[in-house]
Amino acid sequence: MTHPPVLLRPAVPADLDALVELHTRARTAYYRAGGLPAARIDTPDGPSRRREGWERSIRSATRTVRCALRNDTVVGVVAMGPPLGAGSEPRDPGTEAEAVGELYQIHVLPGQWGRGIGGQLHAAFVRFLREAALAAGRVEAWERNERARAFYARHGWRPDGHRRPGPAGACYLRMCLDVAAA
Structure with missing residues (x-):
């Protein structure tokens, strides 16, 4: 079956409702x-916190958010930028922000999984790294989110051994991508 093409474009404040709905549906699916x-x-x-987070990301001077649209409907989103935690503190001491880009979030509407949208969003992240002359990317995935971990592995990501506590006694695992190999 052929699907209509997907267009990637920068997210704008008018996308906030769609982003919150998309994020809510995607996270519900993988946590379930x-x-x-x-x-x-x-x-x-939760929805109001997600809305505030997406609004901050869209308006940020250091973060990049791209929406994937099919037939003018937001079906995916990717958010990326420097490896920063709350405020401007690095998530890990010793992280060299000038060498690493972080994939904060990548979500595809569950009914659209398996149609190449995630691959297009991932390609946008790799372009972001290359355009910023960053040597590596990193992302965290919940260890029970086997679909996400398999997606990242197919795209060349490898666990780096860093873990942090997550829900239900399952950790978030950090994965790294060597841009030269991507």
């Missing part, structure tokens, strides 16, 4: 698939 109980997947303030 990983066995996280429904009551722990979201909180009443």
Whole structure:
């Protein structure tokens, strides 16, 4: 079956509702698939926190957000930038922000999985790294999100051994991408 083409473009504030809905549906799907109980997947303030986060990212001078559209509907999103945590502190001491780009989030609408959208979003991240002359990329994936971990592995990402606590006793695993090999 042939699907209409996907267009990637910068996210704008008018995309916020679509991004929150997309993010909510994608995270619900992967946490549910990983066995996280429904009551722990979201909180009443979750959508508003996601909206605030996406708004900050879209308006940020240091972050890049691209939407994937099919028939004028947002079906995917990628957010990337320097490896920063809260405020401007590096997530890990010793991280060289001038050599590493972080893939903060990549989400595809669950009904659109397997149609190449994630690959296009990933390619946008690799272009971002190359245009910024960054040697490596990094991302975190919940260890029970087997679909995401397999996606990253297919695109050349490798675990680097760093873990941090996540929900349901499962950690977030950090993976790295060598740009020269991508």
